[in-house]
Amino acid sequence: MMETFKKLARVVVLSAVGSVIWATPAISSAQDSVSPVREYQCRGSQGYAEDFDGRRTFLWRPQWLEAISADSERRKDAISRADKALGRGPYSVTDKSKLVPGASPDDYTSIGPYWWPDPKKSDGLPYKRRDGEVNPERSGPDFDKERLSKLGSDMEDLSVGYYLTGDARYAQHAAVLVRAWFLDPETRMAPNMDFAQGIPGRVNGRGEGIIEASDFSTVVESVGLIAPSSALGDDEMKGLKIWFAQFAQWLATSDNGTAEMQKTNNHGVFFDFYLSHFALFAGLDSVTKDITSNFPEFRLRRQMDTQGRFIAELKRTRSWHYSNYIVAGAGRLATIGECVGEDLWNAQLDDGRGLATATRFLDEYSDQIETWPFPDRDLAAKRIDRMERVHGLVDTLFARGESFPEGSQLP
16 A cells, blocks of 8 residues: 555656656446536636636636626625625735744644643643644634635635626735735745644644645635736736645645645545645646546545445544535545546446445435434534535535535635
């Protein structure tokens, strides 16, 4: 197994960026599946731009944006959120009040969500794990997690507001946020996550911290949505692509990236999604194609059983959440795979396993979540509405049509 990981981790540098050499999987396509007729097509690193008036999105389907525009209540709410976002930011990793040992001001830093000070120690060190219980310290000013979350949220609100109204203020403020976080030499983040999800008293950073790159995915889509505004100039767009190319290379070559690639739980699936998404934005289409084509063999065969269960997620204290979360991550990757001609929705291993196997397993309980047979903190607390919301995103991604994410939030 480790030899396989080592083979997949090899990297060759092409010009200024890296491309991962992945093994070619042995998969087949389901014979009885019919791909839906699509009005829009994602064309490699150009995304949907050709069919979507220059809007270079990859994950955010044009139909979903049109659904917001056509719904008066959602449209009104989205514009209200964009108005509020105009008064926030910009954000920068250089805003933190202190540094993690070994980190520079431009390094992103955070602590693991489920790690708490040891009450038996005067200094609380080393921190101890409480699975499912989030330490609020990680959202404080000493770390960058909350700033990154605000960046992603505001970028989404501003870009959707611009799409709905054409009001240049929204695109211009989104550009201000991008410059501060990614481009300005005084405030930009270094393209790495060496110090993400550290554990005080144990380690300054871990591969698990890469899961926090979800907001970068939102930034990529938001930048594509404001593209017609030209709020970001050509040189700025080039600089942003270089930043994501460098970050993709860091993912593929760093110790933390290698550790995350080797994970056999939701972290491994999201690693594939992030690297595929960022590589595509940077123009590295072949990297995205290699990762997505290998996904059934490298991930599903190792992580999902014949019943569609991701066993590692069933051991968590919020087993329903994580079982849906990993399938949603696979759905995001499948959406990106469409851009490079890979049909992960219908791809099957030689024993018939595929993404449909995973969704069938979840669907058995989606209408009666209270019958979920695995230990779960939310179920014990009777927070069924919370459990229903997380499954709603899976439904949206796998519908692939005009259905829209629960709560008007884009994936």
